[in-house]
Amino acid sequence: MSYSVGQVSGFTGVTIRTLHHYDKAGLLCPGERSPAGYRLYSDADLARLQQILFYRELGFSLEEIGAIMADPAADALDHLRERHRTLHEQIDRLHRLVEVAERAMEVQRTGVELTPGERFEVFGEVAFDLSYATDAHLKWGHSEGHRQSMARAAAHTKEDWRQIMAEAAAWRKRLIAAFDAEEAPDGDRVLQLAEEHRLHIGRWFTPCPPEMHCRIADDYVEDSRAFALVVPASEQRPGLDRFLRAAIHANAEGSRDR
Incomplete structure (x- = not known):
């Protein structure tokens, strides 16, 4: 039996x-044509269409489906x-994203409530990119340090955040001054800045041993969203992220020698 394209569309x-x-x-490609030249689908064509739809439902591309169905030797089971x-x-990954969403809702429920004006007043240009928050949770969510950091951040009051951001701004000013003065990342003053940064994380968020501090510093270079949490875009200089990473790694190496 043969079917027109409209009929096939209607019942599939x-x-x-x-x-x-x-x-x-x-x-x-329909195997038959009507006297007027219209496509006509056979039962075999419909069986092939059923296979195509099955593979499409599983997410195969048309190119992949074509390769599977064109090669009699192709092992469909392997695909x-x-x-x-x-x-x-x-x-x-979707399960992990659900966890991120649940965690975000928890933070919204228990975290400090700030109006948009208060948020700008406290955080200024430092903005927490939600896409980075999601990626960071997928990357670090298995660690106790990340979970503790999120919990403590959610518990901070508006005044806590004022103090955190004031400390960070003062530290950032000295970091940029050292970079602009072309000080060595393993110089005494810059090493002290790296150590202050590590202690700041430990004081306000989670214990930060040197190894963890190095991983955080690596993220600053690998992901601009992470570095923007430390130095807003308007204050950044080319190479400042690598300068900070070098200082943190040098400080970690020094702590192992001490």
Whole structure:
């Protein structure tokens, strides 16, 4: 039995435009034509369409589907196993994103309530990028240090944040002055600045041993969103992120020697 493109679209839910696209791509070419030249789909074509829709539902691209169906020697089971693995990875990542959302809601419930004006008053140009918060949780969320840091941050009052940001601004001013003066990142004054930064994290967020401090410093260079939490964009200089990382690593190395 043969079916027109409209009939196939009607009982499969696939749009006529999509069926035409499959035809042009060589993925599903109807085996018959009506006397007027219109496409006619056979039962075999419908069986092929069912396979295509199955693979599409699993997330295969049209190119991947075409390669699987064009090669009689292709092992569809291998492709399905790989897709099975990928889907499980995506499911795991979605579970972690759910945890991020739940944590964000918890912070909103327990954290300090600030109006937009108060937020600017306290934080100024330092803005916490939500996309970075999500990525950071996916990267560090398994660690006790990250969980403790988030919990303590949520518990800080408006006055706590005022003091935190005032300390950070004073420290940042001295860091930039040392960088502009072309001091060595392993010089005494810069090493002291690195140590102050480590103690600041420990005092307000989570214990920060030198090894953790180095990982945080690496993130400043690898992700501009992380460094913007330390130095706002308007105060940054080219190379300042690498300068701070070098100082933190040098301070960590020195602490191991002490």
